[in-house]
Amino acid sequence: MFEDIKNLSFEEALQELETIIRKMENGEVKLSDSVSLYERGIALKNHCEEVLKSAKLKIEKIQLKPMENGDTEFETVPFDVK
Numbered sequence: 001m002f003e004d005i006k007n008l009s010f011e012e013a014l015q016e017l018e019t020i021i022r023k024m025e026n027g028e029v030k031l032s033d034s035v036s037l038y039e040r041g042i043a044l045k046n047h048c049e050e051v052l053k054s055a056k057l058k059i060e061k062i063q064l065k066p067m068e069n070g071d072t073e074f075e076t077v078p079f080d081v082k
Contacts (some may be wrong), residue, residue: 002043010051017044 005013020041023029029037060076067073 002040005040005043005047008044008047010048013044013047013051017041017048020044 008016020037024034024037024041057078060078062074062076064072065075
C-alpha cells in the first residue's frame with residue numbers, strides 16, 4: 001500500500017502531507033475520500049519520521065579528545081539530541 005511514498009524525499013512527503021491536511025481542514029474532500037486521504041497522510045507522516053530518524057543517526061559531532069601526551073586530537077562522536 002502506498003509503495004510510491006518510499007521513493008519521496010522528505011520535502012516532497014512533507015509537502016504532500018501538508019496539502020492533505022489543508023484539504024481536510026478546509027472541508028475540500030468528500031467523506032468517502034477522507035479515509036483514503038487519512039491513510040495516505042499517516043503513511044506520509046511515518047515516512048517523514050523514518051527519514052528524520054535515519055538522518056539523526058548519521059549526525060556526528062566533532063570534539064577535541066585529550067591524548068596521553070597532553071596534546072589533543074579531533075574525534076567524532078554521535079550527536080545526542082535531547
